[in-house]
Amino acid sequence: MNEQTQNTLTVAGVDYQSRLIIGSGKYKDFQENLQALENSGAEIITVAIRRVNLGQNADEPSLLDVISPDKYTILPNTAGCYNADDAVRTCRMARELLGDHKLVKLEVLGDQKTLYPNVTETLIAAEILVKDGFDVMVYTSDDPLIAKRLEEIGCVAVMPLGAPIGSGLGIRNPHNIRLILENAEVPIIVDAGVGTASDASIAMELGCDGVLMNTAIAEAKNPTLMASAMKKAVESGRESFLAGRMPRRQYASASSPIDGAFF
Amino acid sequence: MNIVVNGKPQELEAMTNLQQLLEILQLGKGRIAIEVNGEIVPRSLFQETILQHDDSLEIVQAIGGG
Numbered sequence: 001m002n003e004q005t006q007n008t009l010t011v012a013g014v015d016y017q018s019r020l021i022i023g024s025g026k027y028k029d030f031q032e033n034l035q036a037l038e039n040s041g042a043e044i045i046t047v048a049i050r051r052v053n054l055g056q057n058a059d060e061p062s063l064l065d066v067i068s069p070d071k072y073t074i075l076p077n078t079a080g081c082y083n084a085d086d087a088v089r090t091c092r093m094a095r096e097l098l099g100d101h102k103l104v105k106l107e108v109l110g111d112q113k114t115l116y117p118n119v120t121e122t123l124i125a126a127e128i129l130v131k132d133g134f135d136v137m138v139y140t141s142d143d144p145l146i147a148k149r150l151e152e153i154g155c156v157a158v159m160p161l162g163a164p165i166g167s168g169l170g171i172r173n174p175h176n177i178r179l180i181l182e183n184a185e186v187p188i189i190v191d192a193g194v195g196t197a198s199d200a201s202i203a204m205e206l207g208c209d210g211v212l213m214n215t216a217i218a219e220a221k222n223p224t225l226m227a228s229a230m231k232k233a234v235e236s237g238r239e240s241f242l243a244g245r246m247p248r249r250q251y252a253s254a255s256s257p258i259d260g261a262f263f
Numbered sequence: 264m265n266i267v268v269n270g271k272p273q274e275l276e277a278m279t280n281l282q283q284l285l286e287i288l289q290l291g292k293g294r295i296a297i298e299v300n301g302e303i304v305p306r307s308l309f310q311e312t313i314l315q316h317d318d319s320l321e322i323v324q325a326i327g328g329g
Binding site: 023024025026027033046047048049050051052054062063064074076077079089092093094096097098165166213214215218 | 268269270271288290293294295296297298303305306321322323324325326327328329
C-alpha cells in the first residue's frame with residue numbers, strides 16, 4: 001500500500017480524499033454551514049430526516065438546495081430514533097428522498113441525557129438495513145466486541161463515540177478505541193465527542209480512519225475558522241500516525257551532539 | 264374528505280391524487296419522501312395514487328443534523 005492509498009478513506013467502495021465528515025446541525029444558516037463545509041474539506045456531510053413544515057414559503061431554499069448532493073456525499077442519519085423500527089423507517093425514507101441512495105448513518109439512541117447508543121436496537125437495525133441493501137455507517141459505543149459484531153453484520157464503517165454527542169469532552173477512552181482498531185477490517189471513524197482540533201488529531205494519531213463531528217465546528221465562536229482548523233488537525237493527525245511517533249523516554253536525550261564542543 | 268398530513272388534519276376533495284396534494288401544499292418542487300399509511304410511495308406513483316378518506320401521510324425532507 002503506497003502513501004497515497006493510505007491517505008484515502010474508502011467507504012463502501014468509494015474513495016474520499018478527506019477523512020473528516022461533518023454535520024449540518026446547529027449552524028446559524030445554510031450559508032455558514034456551506035462555508036464551514038468548504039473550509040473543512042469534507043466530502044461527506046450528515047443530514048437529518050424530518051417532517052416538512054406545512055405552510056412554509058415554497059420559494060425558501062432547503063438545505064439540499066444549498067449543499068448539493070451532486071457535489072457532496074449526503075449522509076442521512078437516524079438521529080432521534082430510540083428503536084430499530086424508527087431507524088429503519090427513517091433510512092427507507094432517506095433512500096427515497098435522495099433517489100435510491102444507499103449510504104446511511106445508523107444511530108439508535110438509548111437515553112436522552114447521555115445520547116448513548118442503544119446497542120441492542122442498533123444491532124437489530126443494522127441486520128435489517130444490511131439485508132435491505134443499505135451501506136451502513138454505524139454509531140456505537142466504544143465496546144470492541146460490539147464494534148466487531150457490527151462489522152460482521154456487514155456495516156461499511158463502525159463509528160464509536162469518543163465522548164457523548166455534543167459534549168466536546170474529547171476522546172475519553174483511547175484504550176478502547178485502540179482495541180477496536182486492532183481488530184477492525186472496516187474503517188473506524190470516531191463519531192461524537194471531539195471538542196477542539198487537538199481532539200481530532202488524537203483520534204487520527206490513534207490510527208482511526210476518520211472523524212465525524214458537528215458541534216465542535218457549529219458551536220465554535222467562529223465556525224468557519226474552526227472548520228479549517230479541523231481540516232488541518234485531521235490531516236496532521238493522520239500524517240503523524242503514518243510517520244510513527246518517537247519512543248517515549250523516562251529522561252532527556254540531547255539533540256545536539258557532545259562531540260566537537262569547544263568549551 | 265379528510266386526511267392527516269404530518270399530524271395535521273387536511274380537507275381534500277374526493278379523488279385527489281398525491282401529486283395534486285403536493286401542489287396544494289406547495290411542495291411540488293422540493294426533495295421530499297412520502298409515506299401513506301406507513302408505506303413509502305415512490306415519486307413515479309404520485310400521479311396514480313388516489314388519496315382516501317382517513318389516509319395518514321408523512322412528508323419528510325432533509326434538514327440540518329449531525
